[in-house]
């Protein structure tokens with residue numbers, strides 16, 4: 640079955656980026672001059688996904704606006720002769736089909752995914768967290784979809800993390816059945832390093848079977864009083880197989896300040912108009 644839809648939950652409060660996120664959704668903070676959410680939507684489009692479902696919250700309307708038409712702005716830019724930017728704006732508005740649903744209270748990632756139930760319907764779907772940027776030859780989510788196409792089961796993205804960081808992630812217990820492919824046996828949300836079953840962390844890309852909705856509906860709050868997607872996965876794995884895909888690519892955690900700076904530098908270095916200047920500047924910084 641073709642995977643057509645991706646849910647992108649953007650209803651979190653982004654407290655790590657206050658005061659910037661007091662009025663600006665963190666997903667619209669730019670990496671150089673492109674709002675970070677656009678990279679994630681582009682990854683979905685490049686992977687063949689046809690519809691994006693944003694799970695939004697209060698103050699997040701700007702995210703939908705970013706993917707909408709902007710006729711007045713286009714007209715103004717046309718009058719000023721800036722046809723390149725008009726083309727860029729048109730490309731963004733025509734990238735993909737966008738719909739949205741509100742999560743009225745930020746009750747957790749699992750709850751945010753549940754809010755998309757009616758828009759997803761009874762079919763498998765992707766979940767993509769905008770906090771994770773993945774730079775890869777084969778789009779990150781496409782690598783998971785490939786495994787889904789072969790197995791028809793749910794797939795999570797995995798990355799090995801240092802022991803000092805396991806407490807920040809959902810961690811799997813599992814075994815590698817093929818190079819970079821894991822069979823997940825259990826998942827645990829943010830364990831202490833001493834209790835962690837492995838160092839394989841779940842990164843913000845998933846392909847989920849619709850059975851997850853029923854599980855999330857009945858799930859009690861977990862860590863931090865939030866309905867955790869990881870808890871939902873640990874129930875799902877008792878009913879059906881879940882695979883883990885140790886994706887190939889570079890991941891930037893832009894929900895974290897250092898990760899955001901890292902991504903900004905890396906993406907600037909990829910730009911022909913900036914690369915030399917940025918490199919020269921970095922080399923000139925005294926240490």
Ligand code: UTP
Pocket residue numbers: 648649650651652653654655656694742744745746747748750751768769770894
């Ligand atoms: P996080 O908890 O990492 O992000 O959620 P946050 O709450 O936005 O940011 P901080 O930690 O306060 O700085 C991971 C992802 O899940 C979404 C967030 O938008 C983010 O993309 N999320 C989280 C929701 O949509 N709803 C929730 O209730 C919780």
